Amino acid sequence: MKHLLAMLGCWLGLLLVTPVVQAANTPLPPTLEPLLEALVDAKLSQAAPVLTRLEAEGGEAILPLFRTMLAGDLYYIKASKRVIAVTEMAGEETQLDLLSGAPIDRLSKREISKIRVNNSLRGQLRDAISRLQLGSVSASVREAAVRALLSDLAPGTLDAIRVARLNEGSADVREVMDMALALNRLNTATEAADRIEAIAQLEGSLEGPVRNALNRIADSDPVPQVQQAAQKALVGIEQRVEFYAFIDQLFFGLSLGSVLLLAAIGLAITFGVMGVINMAHGEMIMLGAYTTYVVQLLMPNHIDYSLWVAIPMAFIVAGLAGVLLERLVIRHLHGRPLETLLATFGVSLVLQQLVRTVFSPLNRQVASPEWMSGSWEINPVLSLTLNRLYILAFALLVFFALMLLLKKSSLGLNVRAVSQNRDMARSMGIRTGWVDAMTFGLGSGIAGIAGVALSQLTNVGPNLGQAYIIDSFMVVVFGGVGNLWGTLVAAFSLGIANKFLEPVTGAVLASILVLVFIILFIQKRPKGLFPQKGRAAE
Amino acid sequence: MKIKSLAVGVALAMGASSLSFSVLAADTIKVGVLHSLSGTMAISETTLKDTVLMMIEEQNKKGGLLGKQLEPVVVDPASNWPLFAEKTRELLTQEDVDVIFGCWTSVSRKSALPVLEELNGLMFYPVQYEGEESSKNVFYTGAAPNQQAVPAVDYLMNELGVERWVLAGTDYVYPRTTNKILEAYLKANGVAEADIMINYTPFGHSDWQSIVSDIKKFGGEGKKTAVVSTINGDANVPFYKELGNQGVSSEDIPVVAFSVGEEELSGIDTAPLVGHMAAWNYFQSVDTDLNSEFIQKWHAFTGDDSRVTNDPMEATYVGFNMWAQAVQQAGTTDVDAVEQAMIGQEVPNLTGGTALMNKNHHLSKPVLIGEIQDDGQFEVVWETEGVVPGDAWSDFLPGSMDLIADWTAPITCGNYNVKTESCGGQAN
Numbered sequence: 027m028k029h030l031l032a033m034l035g036c037w038l039g040l041l042l043v044t045p046v047v048q049a050a051n052t053p054l055p056p057t058l059e060p061l062l063e064a065l066v067d068a069k070l071s072q073a074a075p076v077l078t079r080l081e082a083e084g085g086e087a088i089l090p091l092f093r094t095m096l097a098g099d100l101y102y103i104k105a106s107k108r109v110i111a112v113t114e115m116a117g118e119e120t121q122l123d124l125l126s127g128a129p130i131d132r133l134s135k136r137e138i139s140k141i142r143v144n145n146s147l148r149g150q151l152r153d154a155i156s157r158l159q160l161g162s163v164s165a166s167v168r169e170a171a172v173r174a175l176l177s178d179l180a181p182g183t184l185d186a187i188r189v190a191r192l193n194e195g196s197a198d199v200r201e202v203m204d205m206a207l208a209l210n211r212l213n214t215a216t217e218a219a220d221r222i223e224a225i226a227q228l229e230g231s232l233e234g235p236v237r238n239a240l241n242r243i244a245d246s247d248p249v250p251q252v253q254q255a256a257q258k259a260l261v262g263i264e265q266r267v268e269f270y271a272f273i274d275q276l277f278f279g280l281s282l283g284s285v286l287l288l289a290a291i292g293l294a295i296t297f298g299v300m301g302v303i304n305m306a307h308g309e310m311i312m313l314g315a316y317t318t319y320v321v322q323l324l325m326p327n328h329i330d331y332s333l334w335v336a337i338p339m340a341f342i343v344a345g346l347a348g349v350l351l352e353r354l355v356i357r358h359l360h361g362r363p364l365e366t367l368l369a370t371f372g373v374s375l376v377l378q379q380l381v382r383t384v385f386s387p388l389n390r391q392v393a394s395p396e397w398m399s400g401s402w403e404i405n406p407v408l409s410l411t412l413n414r415l416y417i418l419a420f421a422l423l424v425f426f427a428l429m430l431l432l433k434k435s436s437l438g439l440n441v442r443a444v445s446q447n448r449d450m451a452r453s454m455g456i457r458t459g460w461v462d463a464m465t466f467g468l469g470s471g472i473a474g475i476a477g478v479a480l481s482q483l484t485n486v487g488p489n490l491g492q493a494y495i496i497d498s499f500m501v502v503v504f505g506g507v508g509n510l511w512g513t514l515v516a517a518f519s520l521g522i523a524n525k526f527l528e529p530v531t532g533a534v535l536a537s538i539l540v541l542v543f544i545i546l547f548i549q550k551r552p553k554g555l556f557p558q559k560g561r562a563a564e
Numbered sequence: 565m566k567i568k569s570l571a572v573g574v575a576l577a578m579g580a581s582s583l584s585f586s587v588l589a590a591d592t593i594k595v596g597v598l599h600s601l602s603g604t605m606a607i608s609e610t611t612l613k614d615t616v617l618m619m620i621e622e623q624n625k626k627g628g629l630l631g632k633q634l635e636p637v638v639v640d641p642a643s644n645w646p647l648f649a650e651k652t653r654e655l656l657t658q659e660d661v662d663v664i665f666g667c668w669t670s671v672s673r674k675s676a677l678p679v680l681e682e683l684n685g686l687m688f689y690p691v692q693y694e695g696e697e698s699s700k701n702v703f704y705t706g707a708a709p710n711q712q713a714v715p716a717v718d719y720l721m722n723e724l725g726v727e728r729w730v731l732a733g734t735d736y737v738y739p740r741t742t743n744k745i746l747e748a749y750l751k752a753n754g755v756a757e758a759d760i761m762i763n764y765t766p767f768g769h770s771d772w773q774s775i776v777s778d779i780k781k782f783g784g785e786g787k788k789t790a791v792v793s794t795i796n797g798d799a800n801v802p803f804y805k806e807l808g809n810q811g812v813s814s815e816d817i818p819v820v821a822f823s824v825g826e827e828e829l830s831g832i833d834t835a836p837l838v839g840h841m842a843a844w845n846y847f848q849s850v851d852t853d854l855n856s857e858f859i860q861k862w863h864a865f866t867g868d869d870s871r872v873t874n875d876p877m878e879a880t881y882v883g884f885n886m887w888a889q890a891v892q893q894a895g896t897t898d899v900d901a902v903e904q905a906m907i908g909q910e911v912p913n914l915t916g917g918t919a920l921m922n923k924n925h926h927l928s929k930p931v932l933i934g935e936i937q938d939d940g941q942f943e944v945v946w947e948t949e950g951v952v953p954g955d956a957w958s959d960f961l962p963g964s965m966d967l968i969a970d971w972t973a974p975i976t977c978g979n980y981n982v983k984t985e986s987c988g989g990q991a992n
Contacts, residue, residue, distance in 0.1 A: 070945070098838065098938050144935055144945055145724075145839050149815040238786035278773040285771070379602070387606040389798065393833045394805070401809055411809040414773070483805075484770040485798045489604055493768050528774050533765045534735050 053127035054087055062109045062125065066102045070144050077147065081154045089158050091124050096151045100124075101138040110138065153178055157186050165196040172202045173406075176235040179210050205231055212239055218249040225255045230262060232270075232406045237263060270408040275525055281414040283521025284421035285483065287514060289494040290501035291425060292473035294513040296348075297502055299445045300465055302356055303367045306374040307498060308491025310470040313347055314340035314477020315486045316381060319390045330395040333478060340474035347377075348470020352463045374495075378488045389487035398482060417479050424475060425514055431468075432510070441465050445508065504544050506554030516555055520544075592635040593628070593897055595620055596655035598666025598676065598687075603643025604767075607797070608876070609668050611827055612690060613638060615877045616665045618865040619884040629891050637661055641672065648672040652679040652687075662897035663688070663887055665880060670694060670737050677702065686899045688887060690879035692822060692844075694741035698956040698969030698978035701899070703906060704926050705883035705919075706876060707845055708954040709745050713792070715931040716820050716843035717746060719946050720790045721753065724818065728759045728789040730779050732803075735764040739794035742822070746792060748960040759787065769799045772806040780810060783817040791819040800824055808836025815839065820933070826872035829940040837936045845929045846878035846915055847942040855914040872940070882919045882927065885911045907972060917951060924969035924978075926954025 054062075058080065065076045080088050094100045094111040101112050101121075110130065111122045121138075123130050143151070152174065159171035168190070175183050184207070191203045205228060212224040221243070228236050240263070244256040289311060296304045317340040322332045351373060359366045398416055403409040432438035440461045443451040452458050480490065501520060505512030520540060527536040551557070597616050599609035620634045628634055637659045641647040648667065655661045656679070664680075664687040667673040673689055680687055680701040692707040720726040731746055733739025743762060750760060761782050763775060783789035795803055800821070807819070820841040826848050829837070848859065858881065863869045890905040891897055906925075910918045913929060920928040928951040934942025957967040957979070966983045970976070977987035 142937075142943055144943070145815050145818055148813075148839060152815060234784040235786070238784075242786070274777060275774065278771075278777070281773060282771050382602070382606070387602070387610060388827075388830070389607065389801070391833055399809060399836075401811055403811075409811065411773070411806070413809060484802050487607070487798065489768070489798070493770065525774055529778065532763070533769060533775065537766065 054084065054091070054125050056125070058084055058088070059125065063107055066107045066109065066141065070142060070147070073143075073147055074150060077150055077154065081158065086158055086161055089155065092151050092155050092158070094124070095141065095143060096148060096155065098140070098143060100141045100143075102141060103133060104137055104139055109141070112138070153183070157183060160186055160190040165199050168194075168196070169199045169202050172199065172206055173233065176206055176209065176233055179206065179213070184210055205233070205236070209236055209239055212243065218252050221247070221249075221252045222255045225252070225259050229259045230266075232263065232266060234406060237267075267407050270405065274408055274410075275529075276522065277410055277414070279522030279525035280518060281418055281521070282525055283518035284414075284418040285480065286497055286501050286521055287425060287517035288417070288421045288476035288479050289473070290498040290505075290513055290517055291421075291428065291510070292469040292471070292476065293498045294502050294505070294510055295428075295469035295472070296466055297499070298508040298510075298513070299441060300462065300469075301363075301445075301507075302466070303363055303370070304351075304356075304466075304469075305367060305371040305495065306351060306377060306491075307470075307473055308493070308495035309374045309377040310344045310348060310473035310491070311477040311480060311494055312377070312381065312486075312488070312491040313344045314474030315392070315481040315490055316385065316390070316477075317343045317474065318478045318481040319385075319392050319486055322393060329393050330397060332393075333395060333398075333482075336478045337475055340478045341471040342474075344474025344477065345467040345471030348473075349463050349467040351470070352466035356466065357459065357462065374491065378491070381488045385488075387488060389485045392481040392486050394482055413482050417482065420479055424472065425510070428472065429510060437461075437464060437468075441468075500541070500544055503548065504554055506556035506558065508558045509554070509556040512554055512556035591632065593630070593632045593891075594635050594637050594659060594661040596659065596661035596664035596666065597636055597638045598641060598648065598651055598655065598664050599668065600643040600672075601638075601640040604797070605643040605668050605672075608827065609643075611874070612665070612668070612876055612880055614866060615862075615880045616884065618861065619881065621865070622861070623884075623888055629888055630895065630897070641666075645669075645671050645675045648675040649679050652676040652685065653683070656680075656683040656685045662686070662899075663902075665690070665883065667691070668876075673702070684899050686902060688880070688883035690876045690883055692875070694738045695745075695956055695958055696741060696961075696964055698924050698926070698971075700903060700925075700971055700978060702925060703883060703886075703921065704954065704956075705879040705886075707929075707931070708926055708956065709742050709958055710955040711845065711929065711931055711952050712822055712843050713742050713746055713794075714749055715948055715952065716822070716841075716933060717749060717792065719843075719933050720792075720818070720820060723946060724790065725788050726790040726818075727755070727787040728761075728782065728785070729755065730761045730763065730782060730789065730791040730817075731794075732763045732765070732775070732779075732791055733794035734769070734796040734799060735766055736796070739764065739796070742794050743792075745958045745960050752960065765795070765799065767796070767799070769795075770802045772803045773810075776803070776806045776810050776812065779807075779817065780812055783812070789817050791817060793819050793821040794823060795821065796823050797828070800828060804837045804840065813839065814841075814935075824936075825874040825876075826940060826942070827874045829936065830870075830872050834936060834938055834940050838938050840936050841933055841945070842936065842942060843931065843933050844875040844942075845931060846873075846875045846913070847932055847934050847944060848873045849934070849937075849941045850915040850932070850944065852914065852916050854912060854916075858914050878914050881914065882911050882929075886919075886921055903971070920951070920953075922953055923972050924954070924956040925971060926956055926969075928953040 061076060061080050061083065065073065068076050099111055099113050100109065102109050109124045111124055113120055119132065121130050121132055156171040156174040159167050162168050172187065187203055187206050191200065194200045194203060208224045208227040212221055212228065215221050215224065228240065240256045240260050244253055244260055247253045247256065292310065293307045296302050296307065318336040321336040321339055322329060325332055355369050355373060356366055359369055394413065398413045401409040401411045402415065432441060440456050443456055444458050444461045448458055484490065501516045502513055504520065505516030524536055524540050527539055531539060597613050599613040600606050601610055601613060617636055620636050623629060624633050637655060639651045639655060641651045652664065655664055664685060666687060667676060667689050668691050670693050676687065677699055681699060685701055687702050688705055689702055690705050692712050695708040729750055731743045733743055747760060765775065779791060818841055820843055822843060824842050825844060859873055862871060862873055886906060886909045889909050889911065890902050894901040894905040906921050907923055909921045913919050915930060915932065917930060922928060930951050931948045932944050933946040934944045937943050956969040957964040959965050966981050967979050968982055969978045970980060980987050
């Protein structure tokens with residue numbers, strides 16, 4: 027929870043910082059003008075030397091241009107060959123003359139042309155930005171810059187680090203700089219004693235380049251003592267790496283589990299509580315995902331907030347579809363499970379084709395909000411992706427909200443009463459038909475919410491639902507029909523089992539093994555992990 | 565045989581004698597279109613159906629073929645592989661079509677193939693595929709592995725200095741065969757077993773966390789690493805998203821894909837893909853007069869200026885034009901005559917130069933490698949010098965290196981073994 031809060035803080039901080047960077051656009055020295063023209067004229071293969079000169083002559087002033095270029099926002103005016111930055115903020119396009127640092131009157135797409143970048147230029151830009159950032163005012167930026175440079179310690183880079191080391195005020199950054207210098211000593215020192223000293227300095231570092239260098243030394247250093255020192259240092263490092271790899275895998279498992287939970291929890295209500303085998307459950311998820319798409323279409327300038335609108339909308343859309351499905355089809359097939367299965371399967375096909383006709387058979391593009399992209403880097407070997415982290419938290423939130431609803435609200439009471447003994451409930455004056463419709467709507471609405479979450483992870487297309495229907499049934503049956511806690515435990519244990527099997531067996535075999543396990547398990551315990559007890563279960 | 569050649573003769577004579585006669589006769593040349601319009605493959609195949617319809621419309625505006633109008637017969641095999649065989653039979657027996665343009669997945673082609681051979685039909689297959697096949701009744705206008713996968717690996721190895729390789733694919737015949745060929749090719753080029761990682765995932769795989777994390781680990785061991793992706797269709801989007809989220813950038817570990825084109829990119833947020841690559845024989849961004857004309861026509865035909873064009877569309881374009889030329893040259897739509905006339909046909913590519921139909925029913929065409937841009941288009945970063953002839957049987961697989969396909973006399977065989985000098989030396 028603390029970490030989550032910290033993350034939220036970071037995110038808010040980022041939101042505040044970004045506009046400041048945008049505004050602090052200082053003019054470039056006019057001496058760079060010929061170089062910028064050369065950049066405009068250069069072909070992709072000729073641009074590298076121009077960038078090198080720009081870096082050398084421009085110094086820190088060139089940073090905004092490099093950043094713009096790396097982001098692919100660098101353009102030039104066709105008529106005057108002036109270099110401009112074209113950025114979009116909240117749907118508003120701004121064009122900035124980079125030489126003067128002043129905004130210009132908006133030119134149409136035809137009057138400007140993009141300065142193209144390819145992978146090797148992107149690599150060069152990134153390194154150059156890191157080198158230039160060694161002089162940044164923020165310690166964390168400087169530290170990140172040194173870490174980024176570790177993999178490519180060219181002589182020029184090393185000189186830059188040495189110079190920066192002299193004036194470095196922050197102890198943390200100095201430590202990373204020392205690590206970079208020690209790594210260089212390890213790679214280049216001719217004296218064995220120097221190398222051993224460097225190894226001692228590098229002990230415990232989790233950085234990839236350090237581990238690679240140590241591995242190489244441990245295998246092939248000409249002096250046996252150095253080899254031994256490197257091997258010893260590696261043992262400690264590898265232990266920590268393995269520990270973090272385990273945490274990483276656990277997180278992957280929990281994350282897959284949260285997806286399964288979201289997909290299955292609605293079904294746990296319709297199938298588990300009402301006993302209806304609803305093959306159209308997947309399509310309710312799909313409807314939720316398409317709702318997200320439509321919401322984003324309606325508010326293209328506020329993608330960051332679109333999900334907050336999409337969640338209630340998806341609940342309403344899918345919930346209404348569920349209520350309609352119950353009133354029009356399922357109600358009439360009460361007590362005939364086989365016919366319900368076939369009818370809902372038909373409905374699922376109808377819904378799929380409907381979506382194909384309305385939205386086209388192509389997948390639709392659902393954008394990820396800025397705050398859900400990227401990852402939370404804890405250390406060089408462990409980073410958790412933000413979208414998965416949010417979805418994990420969201421799945422748990424939905425689960426507990428639903429628990430609360432069923433336990434504390436009068437609807438929940440009615441639902442539980444009807445599911446335990448329909449006839450008795452009716453004779454107590456509960457409108458069972460109405461409760462059925464509401465329950466089905468609730469289950470479908472939650473499936474819709476799951477669709478919003480899934481739209482962030484996978485494709486939004488007509489087949490979205492099919493991919494999750496089998497998994498959902500598997501989770502509900504494994505957990506025990508009619509038991510929400512069972513669904514929770516089943517979803518997470520299947521997710522974790524899958525992710526721990528995957529590296530060993532491969533993705534295809536892992537899902538087969540999980541399926542086989544469930545079949546065997548159901549043979550032994552037909553009612554799942556947490557069977558319902560008492561007369562109501564009969 | 566005698567009757568057949570007689571028929572050809574009569575047809576020839578008729579075609580030559582009077583054009584007006586055929587115009588007066590209300591009959592048409594029927595063109596079958598065998599592309600899925602529903603089910604999972606509809607996403608890719610509906611575009612190709614539209615392309616064929618556009619080409620037919622165009623040809624009809626020019627006066628049709630042999631003085632007859634072309635008539636499209638569209639059927640929907642619904643992404644259901646056995647249905648491809650049934651629909652092929654329906655097209656050939658009930659509708660009596662003269663040619664079929666169709667199929668996308670290899671399994672659908674394999675399903676239609678026996679029917680085509682039994683009823684002596686003619687099909688144009690416009691998608692890149694794994695090779696290891698050459699049928700008398702099929703013309704392959706998409707790329708064989710040596711026209712896509714092998715040049716892409718060459719580019720990565722020679723231009724980017726890649727030393728470690730991740731071969732990631734969806735678990736079915738095209739990725740498995742392509743990866744087998746690539747693995748053999750890499751090893752022949754001195755890449756060690758430990759530097760190759762092979763990974764297969766199910767269709768529509770969406771949880772890429774551990775695989776991407778493995779790739780990251782594999783690529784973080786000091787040698788330049790690249791991913792060669794034969795991941796198919798829908799699974800690509802979550803894959804690239806996960807790469808982006810775990811901070812794997814195209815500068816560190818570039819991914820070169822063989823199944824990601826403009827059409828696939830049009831449905832997704834391209835931000836995490838920028839800088840990754842694809843290898844094809846055509847990109848919409850290639851700036852030639854012919855290409856911009858084609859794109860214009862496509863926009864006019866679909867009435868949608870945002871519709872993209874892609875490689876299988878160009879393959880359909882080339883195939884259709886070659887067929888039209890061959891029919892005109894043969895003066896008939898008879899399958900055997902057209903099949904012989906097809907070999908040696910030349911048609912201008914949309915990307916410049918000409919495509920040539922070889923004796924093995926595969927095309928010679930240029931290979932391009934493009935980097936994905938944020939507008940969903942590709943920037944060409946490399947192309948082969950001249951054209952690459954399609955190789956039906958790979959030179960890097962033990963079973964097929966001695967096989968060739970040659971549909972001209974005296975060999976007239978799709979799997980001729982040059983060592984034993986016999987036809988039918990089946991691979992694997």
